[in-house]
Amino acid sequence: MQIEIKNKLENNELFRIKRMKEVIKTTRPHGHKEYLEIIFLTQGEGLHQIDHHRFPVSGNSLYLVMPGQIHNWELTAIPKGFVMMVQKDFLLGHPLYDALFQTFPLAFSSGYQLESTASTIQGIFESIEAEHAEQRPNYQAIIQTYLLLLFNLLQRETHIDRTRPEPALLKSFFDLVAAHYQSRHEVAWYANALNVTAKTLNANCRKFLDKTAGAVIGEKLTAESKRRLLYSQANLGEIAYELGFTDPSHFNKFFKRQTGVLPSIYRKGIS
Numbered sequence: 001m002q003i004e005i006k007n008k009l010e011n012n013e014l015f016r017i018k019r020m021k022e023v024i025k026t027t028r029p030h031g032h033k034e035y036l037e038i039i040f041l042t043q044g045e046g047l048h049q050i051d052h053h054r055f056p057v058s059g060n061s062l063y064l065v066m067p068g069q070i071h072n073w074e075l076t077a078i079p080k081g082f083v084m085m086v087q088k089d090f091l092l093g094h095p096l097y098d099a100l101f102q103t104f105p106l107a108f109s110s111g112y113q114l115e116s117t118a119s120t121i122q123g124i125f126e127s128i129e130a131e132h133a134e135q136r137p138n139y140q141a142i143i144q145t146y147l148l149l150l151f152n153l154l155q156r157e158t159h160i161d162r163t164r165p166e167p168a169l170l171k172s173f174f175d176l177v178a179a180h181y182q183s184r185h186e187v188a189w190y191a192n193a194l195n196v197t198a199k200t201l202n203a204n205c206r207k208f209l210d211k212t213a214g215a216v217i218g219e220k221l222t223a224e225s226k227r228r229l230l231y232s233q234a235n236l237g238e239i240a241y242e243l244g245f246t247d248p249s250h251f252n253k254f255f256k257r258q259t260g261v262l263p264s265i266y267r268k269g270i271s
Contacts, residue, residue, distance in 0.1 A: 009035060014090035015143065017125070017132050020044075020081045029072040029261065031269065033230065036086045036100065037065040038150075040125050042118075044079030048072075048111070051222075051259045055111035060118035062154070063111050067101075068226045070259055070266070082125040086147070094144055096151060104174060104223070105209060105216050108154055117153055124150050158210075169194065169204055173213070181220045182244045187213045222258040225251075229267040236263055 009016055046057040050071040065071050091097040099107050114121055128146050131139045176190055191198040205213045228239045240251035255263045
């Protein structure tokens, strides 16, 4: 399977907003190397796959497709809504830049089902659409402010218990993963290094991140795998060994499990 590249932005174009095409369609898996795609649907039915996550499509749903992610649509009803394309450089120097592109683990989910905030979210998209169309003075800064509001609202939608956070344990875990992900993939090793049981580490990750410790390690490995496949000249075997896989076939299985495609297909398509 060939991964298609869809770069809908012109040279030096940092931002665009448009209406979702109102057609029932099934798209082939494709990716965007350099820009974030934010999709808000007011209506529609079907499925939206982003890497290995499959999200139901319905009204009041929002999706984030990060640079390097693979996604495709299986729509069964006419969709309506908005698509925003945001180059990384559009947010350079803005608080959202680190939150979206530098934070580990990822600060935001790939999919949201919005109910109580749907009208507010729609209003934000409509306001951004108007600012982008009129391009009055300071319109880019105003769009950035609307984006900050949007992501603050999405943060509120994250149903994770943060009433009694344990930042010290999780921060130490993140630091260890960042330092040792190339050589250590086992939850038990990290738990032992933190002087807690694997059960305790997993419980904390589930409580405060809504994912397992293994998923956190997997996300870091996947992000680094994509970065090297996109920007490194190393061959697949070299990348596999650099990331601590004893055999390239193990790397292939891991990457396909995480993204839905083999690393060779990913590298060939998203370039």
